[in-house]
Amino acid sequence: MSALRVDPIACRAHGLCAELLPEAIDLDEWGYPVLRGGELPAGLLADARRAATACPALALRITTGR
Amino acid sequence: MRLLTDGPRTFAQHNAERGFVPWQRFSSRAALVDEVLASGLRGRGGGGFPTGLKLRAVTWRGPVVVANGCEGEPDSHKDHVLLSRSPHLVLDGMLVACHAIGAAEAVLCVHAGSPLLAGLIRALAERGPDANRIRIVEVPRRYVASEESALVNFLSGGDARPTTTPPRPTERGVDGRPTLVDNVETLAHLAIVARVGAEAFRAGETALVTTTGVHEVPVTTRLADLVTGPVLAGGYGGVWLSASRTGELTVAAAPGVAVFRSPQGCGLRDTAGILAYLAAESARQCGPCMFGLPAIAGDFAELAAEVPGHALERLRRRLPVVTGRGACAHPDGAVRMAASALDVFAAEVVAHTTGAGCTDAIRRTA
Numbered sequence: 001m002s003a004l005r006v007d008p009i010a011c012r013a014h015g016l017c018a019e020l021l022p023e024a025i026d027l028d029e030w031g032y033p034v035l036r037g038g039e040l041p042a043g044l045l046a047d048a049r050r051a052a053t054a055c056p057a058l059a060l061r062i063t064t065g066r
Numbered sequence: 067m068r069l070l071t072d073g074p075r076t077f078a079q080h081n082a083e084r085g086f087v088p089w090q091r092f093s094s095r096a097a098l099v100d101e102v103l104a105s106g107l108r109g110r111g112g113g114g115f116p117t118g119l120k121l122r123a124v125t126w127r128g129p130v131v132v133a134n135g136c137e138g139e140p141d142s143h144k145d146h147v148l149l150s151r152s153p154h155l156v157l158d159g160m161l162v163a164c165h166a167i168g169a170a171e172a173v174l175c176v177h178a179g180s181p182l183l184a185g186l187i188r189a190l191a192e193r194g195p196d197a198n199r200i201r202i203v204e205v206p207r208r209y210v211a212s213e214e215s216a217l218v219n220f221l222s223g224g225d226a227r228p229t230t231t232p233p234r235p236t237e238r239g240v241d242g243r244p245t246l247v248d249n250v251e252t253l254a255h256l257a258i259v260a261r262v263g264a265e266a267f268r269a270g271e272t273a274l275v276t277t278t279g280v281h282e283v284p285v286t287t288r289l290a291d292l293v294t295g296p297v298l299a300g301g302y303g304g305v306w307l308s309a310s311r312t313g314e315l316t317v318a319a320a321p322g323v324a325v326f327r328s329p330q331g332c333g334l335r336d337t338a339g340i341l342a343y344l345a346a347e348s349a350r351q352c353g354p355c356m357f358g359l360p361a362i363a364g365d366f367a368e369l370a371a372e373v374p375g376h377a378l379e380r381l382r383r384r385l386p387v388v389t390g391r392g393a394c395a396h397p398d399g400a401v402r403m404a405a406s407a408l409d410v411f412a413a414e415v416v417a418h419t420t421g422a423g424c425t426d427a428i429r430r431t432a
Binding site: 006007 | 229230351352353354355361384387391392393
């Protein structure tokens, strides 16, 4: 039960997240991430962690619910 | 019991007229919270959240009550009228809220340089030591400054700009303490609930609305009895309603803050002006708001001014992209308002985009 979340204040539109996790993240026309939403498939969790670590603003979070 | 009196009252007159808050009836805080829950009172700042549940949510020690009297909504004047005509009712409500959550500290927030300040300071000075726990704070005059999390951040020594939630202020608010933020009108109602009880409150519940002026009306009043034609309900971040919708909705069911604005001239031009204001009032912290709102406002300005091009297509693409992607609801409200304008003024949109030309008399969309 994991999901992605962006801290919108911290995000600076570097765009690395969409590069590393295109299956779950698009960029809008200004370069800010748009999450496809919903649950993160287990198969993407490792890539998601990598993307969260790579974010220069540390604005990408992985939330583990319940 | 009504919120507004016909003129100012001293503290002594206020108590003689309304009676004292029956503190002895609420020796237990739970009894007070139960009464508020039974009253059905909901927040008037736009959220519409049951006030009793909010009181119940504050459980930790060292809580703070914050009364939001900033009224950042440019069209709304109800809080101003309430604070100038019935300041003691609001102060009573703050003390009732303090009692309900066990707070020793309460803050009344108004805009910096507000003409209300002198009267509020005078009202506070009239009261006995019970009001020593209340202080008045001046908040920067910005649209988003009185958003709940921005207010809490400012009172904690930070910028008057929204922060990411969670945590909600009821969990971690001013200086990390549990904080109840309520609109001043909600608190005034709270003072009435404490005096007359839940049942009598429900039977005579009123609301303050701003149309061309400020009026106190029963919450069961239909919007069509207050305004004619299409109307923007809920302030700049509200929604446009067609004339037929105002016939169905009551004040209680209306979205957001109780402000009802009839379009000034062409509804699309009116909306473009509001969007330009909202774009300029972005706190410029979150990309989708900082870049999205000016882009959408620009598209809307082109549509309103009948500039040939693809503004409408861009709007249809951009409006859904912004929602839910800011720290606060500022961008969400702006795009919802813009989208509702395209619906309600659909005939006008056609006239503006087909070369038929603006009719500048709002056609009611049935």
